[in-house]
Amino acid sequence: MDEKKAEITRQFIAAIPHAAAMSMRLDHLGDGVAEISMPYDPRFVGDPQTGVIHGGAVSSLMDTCGGAAVMCHPDAPAGTATLDLRIDYMRAATPGQRITARAECYHVTRTVAFVRATATDEDRHRPVASAAGAFMVERPAETET
Amino acid sequence: MKRRPPEPVQVIKQRRDAALNALIHGVPYIRYLGIEFDRRGDELTAILPYRDDLIGNPMLPALHGGVTSAFLEVTAIVGMSWSILWEQMESGALDPMTLDPQHLPRMPKTIDFTVDYLRSGLPRDAYARARVNRSGRRYASVHVEGWQDNRARIFAQATGHFLMPPRDG
Numbered sequence: 001m002d003e004k005k006a007e008i009t010r011q012f013i014a015a016i017p018h019a020a021a022m023s024m025r026l027d028h029l030g031d032g033v034a035e036i037s038m039p040y041d042p043r044f045v046g047d048p049q050t051g052v053i054h055g056g057a058v059s060s061l062m063d064t065c066g067g068a069a070v071m072c073h074p075d076a077p078a079g080t081a082t083l084d085l086r087i088d089y090m091r092a093a094t095p096g097q098r099i100t101a102r103a104e105c106y107h108v109t110r111t112v113a114f115v116r117a118t119a120t121d122e123d124r125h126r127p128v129a130s131a132a133g134a135f136m137v138e139r140p141a142e143t144e145t
Numbered sequence: 146m147k148r149r150p151p152e153p154v155q156v157i158k159q160r161r162d163a164a165l166n167a168l169i170h171g172v173p174y175i176r177y178l179g180i181e182f183d184r185r186g187d188e189l190t191a192i193l194p195y196r197d198d199l200i201g202n203p204m205l206p207a208l209h210g211g212v213t214s215a216f217l218e219v220t221a222i223v224g225m226s227w228s229i230l231w232e233q234m235e236s237g238a239l240d241p242m243t244l245d246p247q248h249l250p251r252m253p254k255t256i257d258f259t260v261d262y263l264r265s266g267l268p269r270d271a272y273a274r275a276r277v278n279r280s281g282r283r284y285a286s287v288h289v290e291g292w293q294d295n296r297a298r299i300f301a302q303a304t305g306h307f308l309m310p311p312r313d314g
Contacts, residue, residue: 018209021198045173047252054174055255056218060211064201067210081202082210086259 001031009071032105034068051095061101062131069103070113070135079138093128097121164241191220193271208266217303221287224275251310258305
């Protein structure tokens with residue numbers, strides 16, 4: 001992929017305060033594809049009896065990953081924001097394991113980018129969650145208010 | 146036959162607040178985000194106090210979409226759990242003083258959650274309220290609205306489906 005675009009995306013992800021707070025790591029970037037993971041953290045537990053990570057933490061990861069996929073799509077400019085995001089939770093992530101999201105921006109129009117994503121724990125064959133979303137495409141020359 | 150005098154208001158308040166606190170403070174992720182709940186009778190308003198590390202776009206700046214989503218999802222789950230707890234508490238089936246993080250009622254599980262981002266989240270406190278539109282034996286459908294400075298200007302809304310915890314007995 002375009003190295004300049006990858007570098008801008010990398011810098012943008014690294015500058016997100018909440019992604020840093022959750023120790024998110026950019027693992028892979030391709031044309032319209034991104035992989036971001038986060039470590040298991042007891043602070044993000046949603047069920048104290050089982051130690052399972054809260055769905056909200058998984059959605060933060062998916063949202064970040066979806067935005068990164070849009071940013072590194074060849075037809076999309078750098079800026080983006082989420083319009084809507086639907087997440088389906090298939091199973092509880094295994095406590096103690098790293099969670100990885102993979103997002104693919106599969107279509108871009110002049111104004112909208114369409115994204116699908118999945119999240120897995122260390123068992124890569126059984127997804128923890130899947131997501132589908134629409135992202136705004138911000139074109140600097142014709143900014144609307 | 147003599148009627149029993151009503152319970153003193155502070156006894157009722159203490160019981161209800163204890164139940165709510167057990168529900169919220171037992172969940173590490175709710176504590177991590179710093180979400181608090183304001184209770185008026187059985188109505189809850191969730192509050193997300195602003196913090197710099199909740200930002201997703203430092204250029205605008207705007208709240209992280211994931212934070213907004215998590216905030217609304219927490220509001221939905223707590224709202225549903227609270228309505229279940231409220232019934233059990235008011236019927237006398239459950240003594241909230243016996244609740245602690247290791248002995249909480251089972252929470253509903255999220256099946257799916259769809260967030261609609263209407264405008265960017267400002268670097269300020271956010272508020273949210275959940276409405277349980279349908280609550281059956283197994284499934285529930287919940288709608289959540291989030292706002293910031295103006296109640297009428299919703300910045301995000303969400304709909305989610307949840308799997309209800311199995312009932313005892």
